[in-house]
Amino acid sequence: VDDIIQFDNRSEIIKEDESIISNRGIYFLNEKKYQFLDSVIYNSIDFSLETDNLISLENDNYTQLIGPSLIYFDDKTIFCEEGFIYENTAKFFKNAYIKSKDFKIESESIFYNKELEKINALGNVVLIDTINDILIKSEEADFFEKSNKMIFKKEPKLNLISEEDTLIILADRFESFKNKDKSFIYAYPN
8 A cells, every 4th residue: 555645635736737626535656646536626727627536647648537527618618427638638428518608519429629629529419509599419510619610510400499389400511600799500512
């Protein structure tokens, strides 16, 4: 048991631009691996998160989330029950969703690339836009943060919901984007 250091009281570890607070923690000396347990709060310049089980490899810029976890950005929240965060990318699985003030995107898996400012969602993708009463389902979708554009590209189905009825539109691909205060959705090829 000489190769571990552990704590069992609420503690905080601060390293450069990040901090981790948890009720319990273990450091594995040989692996240079931290495991934080019970009411974990992680803060960095780019995001903060809450979980009950976080594993971090000291030399690999790698963080693993096990169990229900919430990741907070300035303008959105991501939920997952399993996740992997690297220096410039992240992967979120098991009941994953992204929520902003305007919409919610649910998917089997969500992949985030910070450098490309792109989110890729795979498997049972559902966009719920409560402001415009729109629901889009697809098997794959890409979201480009910088251009505020979404592309639904595998078996997409658009539902325009009104009090009286729902209009369903099918296409090979839907592209949604915002220009100033207006939202547009294009269906391709026809």
